[in-house]
Amino acid sequence: MAKFNQSITLALNQILPTKLPLGSLVPIRFKFSSLHLLLLFLLAAGTIWSAGMGAMYIAPAQVGAILCSKLGLTLGVAYETQQEAVLWAIRLPRVCFAVLLGGTLGIAGASIQGLFRNPLADPGLIGISSGASLFAVIGIVIQSAFLQALGTWFGFYLLPIFAFVGAALTASLVFSLSRVQGQIVVSQMLLVGLAFNALAASIIGLMTFLATDAQLRSITFWNLGSLGGATWETVGLLTPFVLLSILGLARLSKPLNLLALGEGQAQHLGTDVKKLRRQVVLFATLAVGAGVALAGTIGFIGLVVPHLVRLLGGSDHRNVLLGSALGGAFALTVADTLARTVVAPAELPVGVITALLGAPLFLYLLIKSKKAYQ
Amino acid sequence: MTIQTNSMQQLNLLSTRGVDYQVQGKQLLKGIDMQVQAGEFVAIVGPNGAGKSTLLRILSGELNPSAGKVYWRKQFLNKMSKAELARERAVLSQQHQVSLPFNTDELVMMGRYPHFDQVPTVKDQEIVTAAFDKVDAQALRGRNFLQLSGGEQQRILLAQAFAQIWDRPNGLLLLDEPTNNLDLAHQQHLLQAAHELTQKGYAVVAILHDLNLAMHFADQVILLRQGSIWAQGTPEATLTASNIKMTFDVTVRLIQNVAARPLIVPDFAAAIPVFSDLDAGSSLQT
Numbered sequence: 001m002a003k004f005n006q007s008i009t010l011a012l013n014q015i016l017p018t019k020l021p022l023g024s025l026v027p028i029r030f031k032f033s034s035l036h037l038l039l040l041f042l043l044a045a046g047t048i049w050s051a052g053m054g055a056m057y058i059a060p061a062q063v064g065a066i067l068c069s070k071l072g073l074t075l076g077v078a079y080e081t082q083q084e085a086v087l088w089a090i091r092l093p094r095v096c097f098a099v100l101l102g103g104t105l106g107i108a109g110a111s112i113q114g115l116f117r118n119p120l121a122d123p124g125l126i127g128i129s130s131g132a133s134l135f136a137v138i139g140i141v142i143q144s145a146f147l148q149a150l151g152t153w154f155g156f157y158l159l160p161i162f163a164f165v166g167a168a169l170t171a172s173l174v175f176s177l178s179r180v181q182g183q184i185v186v187s188q189m190l191l192v193g194l195a196f197n198a199l200a201a202s203i204i205g206l207m208t209f210l211a212t213d214a215q216l217r218s219i220t221f222w223n224l225g226s227l228g229g230a231t232w233e234t235v236g237l238l239t240p241f242v243l244l245s246i247l248g249l250a251r252l253s254k255p256l257n258l259l260a261l262g263e264g265q266a267q268h269l270g271t272d273v274k275k276l277r278r279q280v281v282l283f284a285t286l287a288v289g290a291g292v293a294l295a296g297t298i299g300f301i302g303l304v305v306p307h308l309v310r311l312l313g314g315s316d317h318r319n320v321l322l323g324s325a326l327g328g329a330f331a332l333t334v335a336d337t338l339a340r341t342v343v344a345p346a347e348l349p350v351g352v353i354t355a356l357l358g359a360p361l362f363l364y365l366l367i368k369s370k371k372a373y374q
Numbered sequence: 375m376t377i378q379t380n381s382m383q384q385l386n387l388l389s390t391r392g393v394d395y396q397v398q399g400k401q402l403l404k405g406i407d408m409q410v411q412a413g414e415f416v417a418i419v420g421p422n423g424a425g426k427s428t429l430l431r432i433l434s435g436e437l438n439p440s441a442g443k444v445y446w447r448k449q450f451l452n453k454m455s456k457a458e459l460a461r462e463r464a465v466l467s468q469q470h471q472v473s474l475p476f477n478t479d480e481l482v483m484m485g486r487y488p489h490f491d492q493v494p495t496v497k498d499q500e501i502v503t504a505a506f507d508k509v510d511a512q513a514l515r516g517r518n519f520l521q522l523s524g525g526e527q528q529r530i531l532l533a534q535a536f537a538q539i540w541d542r543p544n545g546l547l548l549l550d551e552p553t554n555n556l557d558l559a560h561q562q563h564l565l566q567a568a569h570e571l572t573q574k575g576y577a578v579v580a581i582l583h584d585l586n587l588a589m590h591f592a593d594q595v596i597l598l599r600q601g602s603i604w605a606q607g608t609p610e611a612t613l614t615a616s617n618i619k620m621t622f623d624v625t626v627r628l629i630q631n632v633a634a635r636p637l638i639v640p641d642f643a644a645a646i647p648v649f650s651d652l653d654a655g656s657s658l659q660t
Contacts, residue, residue, distance in 0.1 A: 117471075117473040117474075118473065119474075183471070254487050254492070257476075257480070257484060257487070258484055258487060260472060260473050260474045260476065261470070261471065261472055261481075261484065262467070262470070262471030262472070262473075264431075264436055264465075264467055264471075265465070265467060265470075265471070267435075267436060267456055268434060268436070268460065268463075268464065268465040268467075269460050269484060269485070269487055269488060269538065270456045270457040270458075270459070270460025270461070270487070270488040271456060272455075272456050272457075310474075310475075314475075314476075314477055314480075315474035315475055315476050315477075316476070316477070316480050
């Protein structure tokens with residue numbers, strides 16, 4: 001936690017004209033650009049808007065007043081106690097969950113694309129999310145079948161850890177299978193992803209067949225992708241994974257920039273490519289795994305957001321990584337708000353919304369790369 | 375203009391002892407012994423498939439030799455960390471693989487990455503500006519690298535390499551066919567810039583296809599043939615008509631040049647039209 005606070009101070013250091021002496025002590029520095037400020041502003045506005053939307057509307061000023069009252073400040077804006085209860089118990093955990101998960105999906109997508117040196121490398125498309133959900137499902141089944149004890153040892157962390165292991169294994173496997181003589185072959189990468197997605201789908205299908213009714217309900221959840229399960233407990237569970245992953249990845253912007261020059265040149269400029277690969281896989285799948293375990297597969301955030309950030313602010317990973325974290329948080333917050341309001345009182349899986357927005361962009365990227373060949 | 379062998383320092387920067395390299399049963403290099411002094415321009419020449427690029431990759435530390443030793447100053451090259459090495463030697467590879475639309479400024483700044491932690495210093499910025507000057511590319515600043523022509527890209531990557539070792543006299547610059555894609559003026563400009571580096575104490579090792587450029591700019595020429603050194607030494611002693619005939623299988627004549635080193639020209643009268651069939655075939659297609 002202390003480290004997180006330090007990095008916030010640091011971020012402020014970059015904005016404020018006077019330098020705080022703390023700055024030089026901290027190893028992590030984000031280069032804070034105007035794009036980041038814009039995204040931060042959008043994110044703040046988006047979260048307040050999202051927290052107010054739903055069956056019971058809460059105006060942004062009221063959201064502000066309720067939050068301030070928790071801090072012991074009175075703003076003089078009227079609100080009802082029922083609104084306060086809804087905001088605190090239902091809306092806020094969900095918004096926090098969306099911000100954390102969206103942020104980590106964004107930065108994980110951006111760094112995986114950096115590692116694969118290709119903007120099409122989305123954790124969902126290349127099978128990493130499938131690997132995570134496969135392991136999570138296996139986790140559910142073997143836990144209830146043989147290893148009740150596992151659950152008592154690891155508690156809530158069992159599923160995220162299983163999913164993380166699955167994601168990390170798949171990511172390493174996809175990477176080595178799509179790499180030919182130090183170069184990532186894009187068709188190979190996408191086809192390997194296709195194979196992993198199919199394999200995971202069939203094994204999950206098999207597990208569904210074998211599962212009891214209670215297991216079935218939790219397994220079905222993975223195929224949909226929803227933040228419906230968000231509570232303060234799940235937020236607490238997700239937080240360490242997200243912080244570790246974002247802080248771990250944000251340090252890698254320099255070597256990821258160098259990797260864009262090719263593996264050979266990255267080495268000539270002092271990058272230990274193997275170590276970088278391990279770090280990216282570790283920190284990115286940490287987030288993807290935890291996200292899959294707690295919210296199912298939410299695709300395309302990791303594809304769309306980094307793409308837009310690159311379009312707006314250039315390819316420098318110091319810009320892209322932090323921008324994708326902020327942009328991903330914003331995008332998932334908005335997508336989740338749409339998911340739970342457009343067909344109210346029912347709820348759409350948020351994965352449906354992100355896919356609706358993301359799949360056309362994926363097509364567009366493919367068309368663009370087709371043109372580049374001609 | 376005559377270029378004299380630079381003998382101001384006798385500092386042995388890079389050397390190899392009995393370096394072999396084989397991959398999948400194929401012997402690509404055999405028994406390579408060479409030395410690169412500080413302030414020396416070394417040209418590696420030889421026909422296609424002679425092992426020039428492999429040798430350069432071994433000298434850069436990218437490949438480890440199957441047998442033999444490579445020394446950087448007094449240390450084993452492959453025992454040094456990548457980061458340590460990156461502050462002392464820069465490499466310009468034959469084919470760039472830049473995969474993202476980077477800004478040229480940031481691309482040249484990447485040459486300074488080994489030297490600063492997270493935020494470039496004023497000195498790093500100044501070096502980047504100077505490196506752009508060195509390759510005559512101020513006009514290309516701030517452009518998208520992927521939208522530049524092949525020659526312009528080559529100059530930007532060269533600026534990156536210059537920036538990397540800018541403040542490290544006695545550093546090493548490795549160039550793999552640096553004149554690829556460059557027009558005549560920029561070829562001269564590049565080799566002139568590399569030559570100036572050697573006068574400041576840097577060592578430059580370059581794979582050159584143009585034997586006249588090797589003859590004119592090099593202090594030492596290493597002539598490779600089928601993975602072994604056929605001849606090495608001063609350009610005049612190495613690039614003789616008989617050596618060129620033995621390695622390239624081309625008959626040449628050396629034309630003595632009063633003010634400079636000799637010119638190598640193909641002896642067209644003696645040349646056998648080896649590719650005549652091939653040329654006929656390709657002209658039919660077009």
